[in-house]
Amino acid sequence: MPVGGPKSEGQTSIEHESQEEHLKEWFQAGVAAARAGRLQQARNHLLRVTAHDPQNEEAWLWLASVADDSQETLACLAQALTINPKNEHAKAAIRWARAKLVEESRALSFYPTDGVASPTMATTPSATQGTVSSPVLRQAASVSKGVSFRRAVGLLMATLLLGLVGLTLLTTIGAEAWRMVAAAPTPTMTPTATPTQGELIAGLRPELDQAWQAEDWQRALEVLEQIQAMDPGHEGLQQGLFTVHLLRGLELVEANQLEEAIFHFERALAIQPDDPTAKSQRQEAIGYLAGMKSYRQADWDRAVEELTAVYNTNPNYKEVSSWLYSAHLNRGLAMQGQGQLKAAQREYQRALEVKSDGEDAKIKLAEITFLLTPPSPTPRPIPNKRIEIDISEQHFYAYEGGALVYSFVCSTGEPGRDTAPGSYQVLDKIPMAYASTWNLKMPYWLGIYWAGTLENGIHALPILSSGQKLWDGYLGQRVSYGCIILSTEAAKTIYDWAEIGTPVIIRR
Structure with missing residues (x-):
């Protein structure tokens, strides 16, 4: 075989x-x-799997469990969720991992002391002047953060892969480190006539402690800003401000106060510009607000672009999936109104990629797919079979070889929506047709002629979305929207009997 030539099927199969x-x-x-x-x-092996098979959901989940850091874990989980949007376990794991980030930020954050004890706290013999948060504790906390998250994620993912996600499995080493730092003794205050700066800061400690334990981040921020005003270079202050701004921002996101949340994320980034959580939260909030603004202005192109950016980063961010679905749907409607049927079809398909059970998009996609389907060529008449409908009698007749084989009561179009007399043929057969104009199902459909963009035909009593049969009990009267209606049993009989091309004659 020449080099570069086509491979045989056997070779392809073996490879x-x-x-x-x-x-x-x-x-x-x-x-x-x-x-x-x-x-x-483990990472090396699993990365080889995902490189060659990027749709391997289970490999992404395992890769999340051995990731180097929390952001990599979240990225792997998000990839698994992209492959299988219905994986509730992956969704739960993402929520858990994000919560774990917040918990560890809180656990390892600054608790301000300057070496001056609260008046109610006794001094231990080992207490010395200076900061309480010693380098050893800080180093231990830093190390424990990475170990804690990896160990926690590993246990979570092991449970996840068995389908048994528990969101309260662990207490972290980082949280324990926080309690150790917060409870560490400080030197005894020496009474003076005028409180020193250190004594004033120490006096704020109980209030900060109370705000922290109550997760009152706004109050904690106010106390930290008081400390900043007294001593801008106070050890650990910047870490404390960063943590509280981040936690306050997350709290405001949950409360739908995104503009204020962005302010706090930006303050956090001013302290730690490369923090991935603050960066992603800021970007998601900005993108979501921009997308919503474009949506309200009916600028569907921009709304889709901006909301897609957020959705691709975090499909579970607030209501982004619902708004993106609606933006795609509305852009499709606008395109359809301008006659851009192919583009509209793509938008309806994209809407369903975001929300697979979106009924409006399903209806519009079915409608536009029908419009884009080229009409069937005129079928060759079947000489030995014919159908006749008498509008004045509201009766249906079927003949084969000149002999009457079926006779049924029927209903034709109501006044103003009259069934058109004439000679036609059976153009198409559909077991269950759908009329998007009226949201009706039409069993045993035989299409016979076109009225503009709509096709009229012969079918059984139509079915409403509630499951009820429309016009049940009214056969023999002119009640339809233009089609010829038969009972369900009669329609099935004719559907099985008639062929494409069977002549249909409608008389007044």
Whole structure:
């Protein structure tokens, strides 16, 4: 075979099987390494799997469990959710991981002391002048943060992969480190006539402690700003301000106060410009607000662009999926109104990619797909069969070989929506047609002629969205919207009997 020539089917099949075997081996090796605690080795194997098979949901979930940091974990979980948007376990894991970030930020955050004790706190022999949060504790807290998150995520993902997610599995080492720092003794205050700066700051400690324990981040921020006014260089102050701004911003996001939340995220980033959580939260809030503004202005192009950016980053961010679905739907409607049917069809499809159960998009997609489907060529008449409908009698007749074989009561179009007399043929057969104009299902459909963009036909009693049969009990009267209506039993009989091309004659 020449180099670069086409491969035989046998060769392609063998290569595919070999690739599948390699993927299986890498995946199994990655899982085994993860369970044995060899995280880097596990990552290497699992990254090879996702590189060759990016749709491997289970590989992404395992990769999340051995990720280097929380942001990588969230990215892997988001990828798994993109592959399978209905994976409730992955959604729960993302919520859990985000909550864990907040918990650890809180646990490892600054608790201001300057070496001056509260009047109610006794001094231990080991207390010295200076800061209470010693370098050893700070280092331990820093190390424990990474270990805690990885251990917690690992346990979570192991449980997740068994389908048993528990959101309250662990208490973190980081949280314990916070309690150690907060409870550390401080030197005894020396009474003086005028309180020193250190004594004034120490006097704020109970109030900060109370605000922190109550998760009153606004009050905690006010206390920290008082400390900043007295001593801008106070050790740990910047870390404390960063943490409280971040937590206050997250709190405001939950309360739908996004403009104020953005302010706090920006204040946090002014202290730690590279913090991934503050950066992503700020970007998501800005994008969401911009998308909503464009949506209210009916600027569907911009709304789709801005909301898509948020959705791709975090599909569970507030109501972004619902608004993005609606923006795609409205853009499709606008395009359809301008006659851009192909573009409108793509928008309805994208709307359903965001919200697969969106009934409005389903209806519009079915409608536009029908409009885009080229009409069937005129079928060849079937000479030995014919259908006749008498409007004045409200009766349906079927003949085969010149002999009457079926006779049924029917209903034709109501006044103003009259069934058109004439000679036609059966153009198409659909077991269950759908009329988007009236939101009706039409069993045993036989299309016979076009009236503008709508096709009229013969079918059984139509079914409402409630399941009720429309016009039940009214057969024999002119009640339809233009079609010829038969009972369900009669319609099935004719559907099975008639062929494409069967002549249909409608008389007044």
